[in-house]
Each structure stands twice: as C-alpha cells, then as structure tokens.
Amino acid sequence: MIHLDARMYFSCLSSQKASYDFLTACYKRRNIEDADALAYSNAQAFLHYNTQGLDLYEQGIRLPQSMKPLLYFYGAAHLVKGCLLTVCPGYPEQTSQLAHGVSARKRKKRDFVFLQDEVKIQHQGLFPCLAEYLFGISQFTELKIPMADLIAAIPEMITLLARQKGSTLAAVGNVQSKQIILPEAMCDGHHATWQTLLRRIASGLPKIQHYNQTSNGLEVLLEEVPSCMNNIGFFTAGNGTIYTGLVKNTTSGMSEMMIHYLLLYNLSMLSRYETEWWGDLLSLREDLDYQAISIYLDTAALKFPLLAAAWLNAMENGKNPGAAKRRD
Known part of the structure; x- marks a missing residue:
C-alpha cells in the first residue's frame, strides 16, 4: 500500500460513472438507505473534490515556495471532503461544517518562532469532521496543539530533528x-x-x-x-x-492525515497574514524554522494525496477501522 501512486489511483475514479460505482459500494457496505440515489447525487461532487484537490497540489509544486502552503492546504481540504462523502453522504449537513475547524493565534510576537507556535482545535468545522467521520475520534484530550509536536510526528522530519535535540x-x-x-x-x-x-x-x-x-x-x-x-x-x-x-504528547491519538491538515492550515495562515515574517523566513533562510518548513512542504506535496488515496483504498476494501467507528 505504501507504494500506491496517488495520481494513478485517483485516475481510476476520474469519471462520474467510476465515482458513482465507488460511492454506491461504500454506502451499501455501510447499509445506508437509498445508496444508489445518494451515490448518484454525490458522484459529481466526489469527482470534483478529488480532481481539484490533486490539481491544487500539482500547481503548488510548480509555484514559488511562498505560495505553496496556501495551495497545499486547500488541496488537502478538497481531498478530505472527497473522503467524507464516502462515509457521510449528507456532508455538509450544516454550514458550520464548512469552516476550517481550527484557529491560529491572532497576534504574533516580534520574536515569533514557528516551532513554538500552536493551533487550537474548534468544536465544529472540517477538522472535527475529518477526525470523527474518517478516524472515529470525537474528543480530544488537548485542544491546543504545538507545531513542534506536529512536526516531530512526521517520519520524513527525523533526520533534521536528530541533528537538533533528537527525534x-x-x-x-x-x-x-x-x-x-x-x-x-x-x-x-x-x-x-x-x-x-x-x-x-x-x-x-x-x-x-x-x-x-x-x-x-x-x-x-x-x-x-x-x-x-x-x-x-x-x-x-x-x-x-x-x-x-516514544513520548506521549498531543499527537499520540492522531492519524498522519490529521497532523498534515493542522500543519498546512497554520502555514497557509502565516503565508497569508504574516507577510513580513514569511518573507524574511524565505529570504534569509537562517534558522531551524526555515529548514523544518522547507523540508516539510516538500514532504506534504507528495504525501497528503498519497494518504488520501490510501484511505479511500482501505475504505474500498472494507479495511478502514476509523470509518467503521463513526457514530450515526
């Protein structure tokens, strides 16, 4: 499964008929009433979420580093919404589910350090839907999640962190x-x-x-x-x-898909609203923040679409434990 090519996998779902068949199978496996009708009404949205999500990633890879977080985050959001349609045919059931579901600190200090920043999980929005409907997580022991914990949970960051204070x-x-x-x-x-x-x-x-x-x-x-x-x-x-x-922290009960969503959200907010800090980071390239963010963005570009494809593949084969735990 780790060698699954995301683009190749999604290309198998790149027609309305293929999307309809996929959703029908998902809904029938979960014993959802009117599976055929719901699959028919959701097929086009499912197709567009997947297509636009991948397109945003592919465009982000070609763009300057300053613009990558924004495209990657919205690409991730689109792919998450596609996954949600396989287990929650009525998504979005209310407008509050359209919000990001997470917030960042509004005011940054002059000596702001990304790895010392944090995000706060909201009770409603896309992130809580991602956690509950895709992975069966409806409660969090901690609502404030440090960037250092999130970065440390990405395997591709091990080499960098080992040179600092250890992974x-x-x-x-x-x-x-x-x-x-x-x-x-x-x-x-x-x-x-x-x-x-x-x-x-x-x-x-x-x-x-x-x-x-x-x-x-x-x-x-x-x-x-x-x-x-x-x-x-x-x-x-x-x-x-x-x-x-090795250590219990705020990411111990999360999946990597959830961790990427939180990281990309915060980076997209920084690139949009902390223009001076973001510009200095990319031009000076002088601290651990730049190294961590640069390596992470290269990782996320390839890995989030792969994670979404892997989740859908597991769902297709009836092997996703998180989706099975959803509370209807």
Missing part, C-alpha cells in the same frame, strides 16, 4: 510485516504499563494475535499486515517503515 519517533515495524516491536522506552515516555499501552494503541493497528515481552521491548504479532498508512498513533515513511511516538 521522538521510534521505528517499530514495516507495512509488509505482521510483527511490530515496541521499544522499552515507550513505557516511560507514555507513563504506562505494557497492558495500558496495548489498550491505547489497539485501535491504530489490525487485531493483535499475541504479544511477548523480551529484552528488546514488546513483540506484537498482528493478524494481518498494517497496510493502511492512516493508523492512529502510527506514522509511515515513504520506504514503508512504521514509526510511533
């Missing part, structure tokens, strides 16, 4: 293996026993067959390979390596 991610497995090995340090970092940790991470993995404590940590054997890239609390690099956080 908080640990490699625990691969998408082609049924076994994951949780390091001993996780118990201390999460202030929990193995039994408590297993309960917390169970929703982010296929069913656990059995586990065994060793000198290396906890060896966990799954009933099937964790092929979906959108596991809660687990993050997948481009080479298929699966990572999880």
Whole structure:
C-alpha cells in the first residue's frame, strides 16, 4: 500500500460513472438507505473534490515556495471532503461544517518562532469532521496543539530533528510485516504499563494475535499486515517503515492525515497574514524554522494525496477501522 501512486489511483475514479460505482459500494457496505440515489447525487461532487484537490497540489509544486502552503492546504481540504462523502453522504449537513475547524493565534510576537507556535482545535468545522467521520475520534484530550509536536510526528522530519535535540519517533515495524516491536522506552515516555499501552494503541493497528515481552521491548504479532498508512498513533515513511511516538504528547491519538491538515492550515495562515515574517523566513533562510518548513512542504506535496488515496483504498476494501467507528 505504501507504494500506491496517488495520481494513478485517483485516475481510476476520474469519471462520474467510476465515482458513482465507488460511492454506491461504500454506502451499501455501510447499509445506508437509498445508496444508489445518494451515490448518484454525490458522484459529481466526489469527482470534483478529488480532481481539484490533486490539481491544487500539482500547481503548488510548480509555484514559488511562498505560495505553496496556501495551495497545499486547500488541496488537502478538497481531498478530505472527497473522503467524507464516502462515509457521510449528507456532508455538509450544516454550514458550520464548512469552516476550517481550527484557529491560529491572532497576534504574533516580534520574536515569533514557528516551532513554538500552536493551533487550537474548534468544536465544529472540517477538522472535527475529518477526525470523527474518517478516524472515529470525537474528543480530544488537548485542544491546543504545538507545531513542534506536529512536526516531530512526521517520519520524513527525523533526520533534521536528530541533528537538533533528537527525534521522538521510534521505528517499530514495516507495512509488509505482521510483527511490530515496541521499544522499552515507550513505557516511560507514555507513563504506562505494557497492558495500558496495548489498550491505547489497539485501535491504530489490525487485531493483535499475541504479544511477548523480551529484552528488546514488546513483540506484537498482528493478524494481518498494517497496510493502511492512516493508523492512529502510527506514522509511515515513504520506504514503508512504521514509526510511533516514544513520548506521549498531543499527537499520540492522531492519524498522519490529521497532523498534515493542522500543519498546512497554520502555514497557509502565516503565508497569508504574516507577510513580513514569511518573507524574511524565505529570504534569509537562517534558522531551524526555515529548514523544518522547507523540508516539510516538500514532504506534504507528495504525501497528503498519497494518504488520501490510501484511505479511500482501505475504505474500498472494507479495511478502514476509523470509518467503521463513526457514530450515526
């Protein structure tokens, strides 16, 4: 699944007939009444969300770095809305769901540092819909999410962070293996026993067959390979390596799709409304903020469409655990 090409996958849904068939199958699998009629009425919107989302990413790749966050964020929002239509045929059910669902600090200090910034999750809007309808998360223990936590949860940022104060991610497995090995340090970092940790991470993995404590940590054997890239609390690099956080923080209960949405939202706001700071960042290129943002934008350009395609592919095959948890 990690090698899935996003453009190729979405090209298979690039006609109204293909979109209709896809939605019909999704609705019937979830036993939604009037599946055929709802799929017919949503097919065109589903097609346009996907097409426009990918187009925004492809245009963003060609544009100067100063404009990338804006196109990437709205590309992500379009792809999220396409995913939502597969599990919530009435979306948007109210106008409040059209809001971003997250807010940023209104006033920046003179010595503003991106990695010290944070965003606040709102109770209504697109982000809460993304969390609940796609991943079964209806409540958050923390509403204010630091940028440092979000950046640290992206596997492609490990090399940069390791040169600074170290990465908080640990490699625990691969998408082609049924076994994951949780390091001993996780118990201390999460202030929990193995039994408590297993309960917390169970929703982010296929069913656990059995586990065994060793000198290396906890060896966990799954009933099937964790092929979906959108596991809660687990993050997948481009080479298929699966990572999880050694330390419990505000991203521990999130999927990578959710994390990218929050990062892209804040970066899009900075590029639009903090013009002087944004311009200095891109022209001077002199601190960790620039390095982190530059590497992250290159990652997000390729990875968010891949995450959306992976989510739809899992949904198509009836293997998405988050969508199955939706509270109707």
